[in-house]
Amino acid sequence: MRDYIERQINAQTYIENQYITQVFQGKEKEVRRLLTSFPPQGAFEGREKELGQLNALITQNNHTHILSVKGIGGIGKSALAREYFIRKCLDFDFYIFLEGQQKDMLATLSHPALLDNLDLNDAINQIPKEDPERSDKVLGLIANALLNLQAKGKSRTNRLLVIDDVPTKNTQILQQLAAAGWRIITTSRERVRHAKEYELIELTPEDALRIFALYFGLETQELSQVQKEEVEKIINRLRYHVLAIELVAKNARHLGWSLEKLNQTLAEKGLNISDYADIETQHSGQKDIEHLFTYLLEIFPLEDLKEAELYLLNNYSVIPDEIIDKDTWAKILGKTEDHWQHQAQQLHKKGWLNAPPTEGGFRMHALLAEITRHKNQHRLYADCEKMIQFLIDELNWRDNPNYHQENYKYSTLYSRYAESVVSYFAEPNSRFSILCERIGSFYQTTGNLSQALHFYKKYENLAQKLVTQNPDSPDFKNSLAISYEKLGQTQVSLGNLGEALGYFEKYNQLEKELYAAYPTNVSFKNSLAISYSKLGEVQASLGNLGEALGYFEKYNQLEKELYAAYPTNVSFKNGSAISYEKLGQTQESLGNLEEALGYFE
DSSP states (O other): HHHHHHHHHHHOOOOOOOOEEEETEEEEOOOOOOOOOOOOOOOOOOOOOHHHHHHHHHHOOTSSSSEEEEEEETHHHHHHHHHHHHHHHSSEEEEEEOBBBBBBBHHHHHOOHHHHHTTOOOHTSSSSSTTTTTTHHHHHHHHHHHHHETTTOSSSOEEEEEETTOOOTTTTTHHHHHHTTEEEEEESOOOTOEEOOOOOOOOOHHHHHHHHHHHHHGGGOOOHHHHHHHHHHHHHHHHHHHHHHHHHHHHHHTTTTOOHHHHHHHHTTTTHHHHHHHHOOOOHHHHHHHHHHHHHHHOOOOSSSSSSHHHHHHHHHTTTTEEEEEEEEEHHHHHOOHHHHHHHHHHHHHTTSSSOOTSSSBBBHHHHHHHHHHHHHHHHHHHHHHHHHHHHHHTOOOTOOHHHHHHHHHHHHHHHHHHHHHHHHOOOOOOHHHHHHHHHHHHHHHTHHHHHHHHHHHHHHHHHHHHHHHOEEEEEEEHHHHHHHHHHHHHHHHHHHHHHHHHHHHHHHHHHHHHHOOTOHHHHHHHHHHHHHHHHHHHHTTTHHHHHHHHHHHHHHHHHHHHHHTTTHHHHHHHHHHHHHHHHHHHHHHHHHHHHHHHHO
């Protein structure tokens, strides 16, 4: 095992220091051949035949250049794709390894190192954030750069792109790259359009034995015949499933069980060879694998974990399947870095977390995360509450429109975590509605308006459910009003003025109701004023200047009252000034120049 890790570390160091002369638009530049960061590594055993088949398929000149590695959860898709990249990337001039981000192709391809190496940041920043086509334009810039990536002195440039857990929507860019000669390998449980599928099935008996021995702490060549027979019984019971074998071997080793003890326990818990040894069926299906893991949870129950370990495991289960280090957990959950490192190390020993040897962090397999969430549904929210509040606070732009750009690294990271969190809790909750609003604001301020609209709609949906459940709550009603304002503003940016008007009318109606019920609430009065301003702006853009003037007059009246009541409030003073400006502009457009002059004065 130590030799394997040393080889991997040496390979990574060598690969990361490889450069090549790139030619783009007639200019030459020395660039890294590895255009992203190196993939997370882990122990790899077996699957040599599959690696050979993968290489043969992806390098055939007469074959499709998109190869989708499919299979049930935990069968080893990600490990196979990573190992292929590690072993074969130097056969290509340029190579990229990416992990799919929340089913979003733009987020997946917007890897900071990739954008840096392709010199795209300046061009992307020049696209206005409010441009309704910004996402498509950014994807177009990335596609153009990748399509034109050429190595000096070569008539044909060989390029490799590997995407683990690829988004299955908006895959047109992959088709473009494949048509231009890029060799693309993806992993997915779902079908990827226009891709040749490579079905990954259960392990061979020989590979399964080697994997079990690796995690149980045995040398394969030193196994006695009796030991081999015991291992064969175990891997038969586990359906030759990679993740099941790893989990069982690690837990049994941690508990100090013998092979005989492990076999006896598996049999007592219902994992009988007669039920699970039909290897001819090969692909057993996701439901059967999940059924298998319900048995394993009886043998190695989560309840046996220490409280701090279970707490950390639950938090891991609701964020993306990626490496999380001790520093990040210390920021999110508090306590010391060493505290969380110790808990993660214990979970790694028991098989619940993976620890790539060169990364300094841990990750949780998606299938184990599913099982953890299901098993701990009764306490999942309580355990994740601190993380949820942390994400809400960190994604608050604090009245600074450039906050997310200035903190892009962490805003992107925490937004990705937040997206994952809200996808795993079905019950409406005020914190989840706020989190959806925060995610929407992140996308709006960074220029991805389609994603902003998506999360503002989720915000609206959650807020509506909360109002239905709590019809007398002014806070929930105001939250719903804010969701309409956010949706309206995003539709304005997208150029959909009709839809924007509809949302602003709903926003205005709720604020009128809130102000009528709570006439002394200054916040509700100010929100009502803003709603009139939004309606006036849209009506003016639609050319309905009479309607716009009426709304701006109501906006002006409320702002004058607020400023008169709170003369030291700078915001109200500024609002009053803006309301006069809106009235003046509208009167000017109507040709009423004297009235316009009066307002401007």
